[in-house]
Amino acid sequence: MEEYIAKVLISREELGKRVAELGAEITRDYEGKNLLVLGILKGAVPFMSDLIREIKLPLAYDFMALSSYGASTQSSGVVRILKDLERSVDDVHILIIEDIVDTGLTLKYLKANLKARNPLSVKVVTLLDKAARRQADVTPDYNGFSIPDEFVVGYGLDFNEEYRNLPYVGVLKQEAYEII
Ligand SMILES: O=P(O)(O)OC[C@H]1O[C@H](OP(=O)(O)OP(=O)(O)O)[C@H](O)[C@@H]1O
Ligand code: HPA
Numbered sequence: 001m002e003e004y005i006a007k008v009l010i011s012r013e014e015l016g017k018r019v020a021e022l023g024a025e026i027t028r029d030y031e032g033k034n035l036l037v038l039g040i041l042k043g044a045v046p047f048m049s050d051l052i053r054e055i056k057l058p059l060a061y062d063f064m065a066l067s068s069y070g071a072s073t074q075s076s077g078v079v080r081i082l083k084d085l086e087r088s089v090d091d092v093h094i095l096i097i098e099d100i101v102d103t104g105l106t107l108k109y110l111k112a113n114l115k116a117r118n119p120l121s122v123k124v125v126t127l128l129d130k131a132a133r134r135q136a137d138v139t140p141d142y143n144g145f146s147i148p149d150e151f152v153v154g155y156g157l158d159f160n161e162e163y164r165n166l167p168y169v170g171v172l173k174q175e176a177y178e179i180i
């Protein structure tokens with residue numbers, strides 16, 4: 001797997017440090033609030049797992065699965081709900097956890113969908129923000145790292161479902177795209 005990595009963009013150490021900072025900021029902002037952390041499957045899982053342990057507050061968490069990329073490196077632009085929330089959300093502050101905001105199409109759809117359910121608030125924390133590719137007008141409330149316009153893998157991010165378990169964020173060699 002690692003033989004296909006051209007470069008490490010964000011190391012394990014940098015991830016750990018930034019996740020702790022985000023957790024501290026979120027802890028300050030949500031003190032005394034009824035918090036529902038909403039992880040977006042599958043990419044957000046490693047980030048969410050680390051981040052929730054840095055949020056020193058009572059919270060509940062749940063998951064939604066959305067998909068627009070399939071096996072491609074290009075968003076189809078059509079967002080589908082593959083798995084929905086299991087409860088109503090009118091008594092909670094929702095904090096969406098994403099691994100990456102790229103075109104923003106996924107997040108734009110998701111925020112509109114959640115707001116229609118009348119939660120107390122909806123905010124977004126993303127590990128990565130690839131603002132150069134934005135097509136929809138959405139800005140994350142908390143961002144781990146702003147990254148350049150490159151397709152990245154690792155720490156939850158996949159190419160064709162692989163590389164999610166790398167402990168860092170990296171960029172693939174061209175040959176990785178040629179073997180599928
Ligand atoms: O801003 P966008 O261009 O919409 O891209 C961001 C979305 O794309 C990825 O999900 P994907 O559909 O690949 O599902 P996955 O998390 O299961 O890999 C990523 O996890 C975000 O949810
Ligand atoms: O750069 C990316 N890598 C993996 N998945 C993604 N989904 C949107 N952008 C990306």
Ligand SMILES: [Mg+2]
Nearest residue numbers: 043069157158
């Ligand atoms: Mg994906």
